[in-house]
Amino acid sequence: MTRTVLITGGTSGIGRAIARRFAADRAEVFITGRTPDTVERTAKELGVHGVVCDASDPGQAEACAARLDELDVLVNAAGGLPRTASGEAPALEVLLAQWHANLAQNLLTAVLTTTSVQDKLTSGSSVISIGSIGAERRGGSYGAAKAALAAWNASLSAELAPQRVTCNVISAGYITDTNFFHGQLSDERHRALVEETHNKRPGTVDDIAQTAYFLASPGARHITGQTLHVNGGAFTTR
Template sequence: MPRTVLVTGGTSGIGRAVAALFAADKAHVIITGRHQDTVTQAAHELGVSGAVCDATDPDQVAALAEGLGPLDVLVNAAGGLPAAPADSKSTLHGILVQWQDSLAQNLLTAVLTTTAVRPLLTAHSSVVSIGSIGAERRGGSYGAAKAALAAWNAALSHELGPSGVTCNVIAAGYVEGTGFFRGGMTGERHRALVEETHDKRAGTVDDIARTAFFLASPGARHITGQTLHVNGGAHTTR
């Protein structure tokens, strides 16, 4: 029987790659995004279902959950850099706005969505959240939010593990070919980030998508509460 997979932030980048991989496996995939035009276009191109939902809005998240049935896989891929105001480095108000935006996009989207769909998870469901190497270094408010995501995931795994649900975070390193840097990626910065890796290449959205697919597979049923670093060795653990 086909699995049902919900991917937040599934209209572009990592989320879109994750949705495409599950769709290729004949799963029933639902992607979400904040804008009707991008959701409609991506859903059509991927051959999946789409739903407009701003995952930072509790009412929209609740409405999304009400329209869903049992879920086999939830991938929390919504997130991104904060839209910092021009005065963010000179006023406390600007800093507050920046940090609130980071937490809303990169932590609360996952918390709200997972909480809303929790009653729909089954004894074999998987929750996968997309984190970042920024949680380990030079991440600012974005990195702090991703670090909080990993801490929350550990608690979530403890709560849901007895019911058979696995919960893991993929901490992605530098992934090229996305809109994450909003045009701020330079050749020099690209070379520096690649040089930090052991395999001397940038990551791809497919690297992250395939890791998410594995974490939702039968072979990963005893992997839960973990943060998996997928970064080519740019950050190592032991």
């Protein structure tokens, strides 16, 4: 049976890798992004459906949801470090804009998208949100937004579990081949991030994609309300 999969932020990095993994399983995959040309090009390259959508906008989230009849897998992958311009604005206004941007991109995109498709989730559906190791250490407004994502996921899991819907967060560590650092990551910082891991390698987008694929599989039906840390041991739990 063909599954229907929606992946926000699916045009690059982790979201694109997850879309590629589900497409390889012959799922009907929908990816979203904010830039029409990028959405169209990526959808064509992956053989999936492209939807232009800013998931932090309620109207656009609802319009995207309206394209779906039923949804088996939702992956909230939209997010990242927003670029905020300071200009001549007062310091507190700059700070407020930074926090608003991080909350919008890294928390509200998931909340709005999930809520907009909630009545389309079926018994056995999976909701997967992409978190970050930044929620555990010196993450600033970005880390705070990702920590809030995990807290929201726990309550969402309790709400949707009676419908046999699982809800989990994948907390990603340092992942290469993304535009997260906007090209500003130094070689020294790269080495330091790798050194923090136990296995002495950076994560890859495929590490996260395979984890997402597992969480949407029959073998993960009793895993819900969890934050799974995929970081090579850079942050550990017990």
